[in-house]
Amino acid sequence: MWRRVASLSSSISSSFLAQTASRLNTWESLTTGIAQQAKGVIAPKEKTPFITFVLGGPGSGKGTQCIKIVETFGFAHLSAGDLLRREIASKSADGAMILNTIKEGKIVPSQVTVKLIQKEMELSDNHKFLIDGFPRTEENRVSFEQILSEWQSQIGVEPNVVLFFDCPEEEMVKRVLNRNEGRVDDNLETIKKRLTVFQALSLPVINYYSEKGKLYTIKAIGTEDEIFEQVRPIFAAFETVG
Numbered sequence: 001m002w003r004r005v006a007s008l009s010s011s012i013s014s015s016f017l018a019q020t021a022s023r024l025n026t027w028e029s030l031t032t033g034i035a036q037q038a039k040g041v042i043a044p045k046e047k048t049p050f051i052t053f054v055l056g057g058p059g060s061g062k063g064t065q066c067i068k069i070v071e072t073f074g075f076a077h078l079s080a081g082d083l084l085r086r087e088i089a090s091k092s093a094d095g096a097m098i099l100n101t102i103k104e105g106k107i108v109p110s111q112v113t114v115k116l117i118q119k120e121m122e123l124s125d126n127h128k129f130l131i132d133g134f135p136r137t138e139e140n141r142v143s144f145e146q147i148l149s150e151w152q153s154q155i156g157v158e159p160n161v162v163l164f165f166d167c168p169e170e171e172m173v174k175r176v177l178n179r180n181e182g183r184v185d186d187n188l189e190t191i192k193k194r195l196t197v198f199q200a201l202s203l204p205v206i207n208y209y210s211e212k213g214k215l216y217t218i219k220a221i222g223t224e225d226e227i228f229e230q231v232r233p234i235f236a237a238f239e240t241v242g
């Protein structure tokens, strides 16, 4: 059940949580018996959320494969990096800090990133979420789980699926340097820092989900289509169950 069980997190504004509470209560009422009686006419928002985290080093192909997953399985794609870049572009209060952090190849404080992700989830009409490039650190992971744990929800505090695109470093570097999208972090100096951060801070998160039995490791070399053929059966299996 989507129910408030604890005091509100100090890191998230009360008005934001009030909006979320209202939305989640809607989900609660509609995912109970009443909704089941109305089977067949349930709008996507009324379904239990299905959360996929998409992890992997810089240039491992997360964004590329997310596009294919969206096309094939109808997920909403929330890229943490894209949300942060949008903050920079909109010149928001955190924009300058985010830009400097990204240029340095470091990780933006979790409260900033989690807030952006939560807002997008709340605004989405979809119930299936691909959260790309998040959680990048244990701090990211715990921060997101804390938000979820404040609600006694049907989804618990964990993602349904965690994808890990496992790619050799030299291939990731090659891809990032060829990306040509004008990103401030697509240069050799920043990539080296991002790879160090990935090893030190992101691999522990990947190991955590491996121990939880949530991790699906994809060998991220070969053509985009070949890689997607490893991804497809993971979601196809959930479609059959759901």
Ligand SMILES: Nc1ncnc2c1ncn2[C@@H]1O[C@H](COP(=O)(O)OP(=O)(O)OP(=O)(O)O)[C@@H](O)[C@H]1O
Pocket: 056, 057, 058, 059, 060, 061, 062, 063, 064, 065, 081, 133, 175, 176, 178, 179, 180, 220, 221, 222, 223, 224, 227
């Ligand atoms: N299988 C592949 N073979 C060759 N190039 C690829 C492959 N998959 C993606 N690319 C290219 O590599 C670059 C990086 O891919 P993508 O942006 O999807 O990576 P990412 O994991 O999202 O990286 P980041 O974490 O930096 O956002 C892009 O230019 C993309 O077109």
Ligand SMILES: Nc1ccn([C@H]2C[C@H](O)[C@@H](COP(=O)(O)O)O2)c(=O)n1
Pocket: 058, 079, 080, 081, 082, 084, 101, 102, 105, 106, 107, 108, 109, 113, 132, 133, 134, 135, 136, 140, 185, 194
């Ligand atoms: N959870 C996250 C995700 C991203 N960032 C910052 C740091 C990354 O280098 C940059 C780009 O992300 P990408 O597009 O490669 O997924 O954004 C972060 O701080 N925290």
Ligand SMILES: [Mg+2]
Pocket: 062, 063, 079, 081, 133
């Ligand atoms: Mg990406």
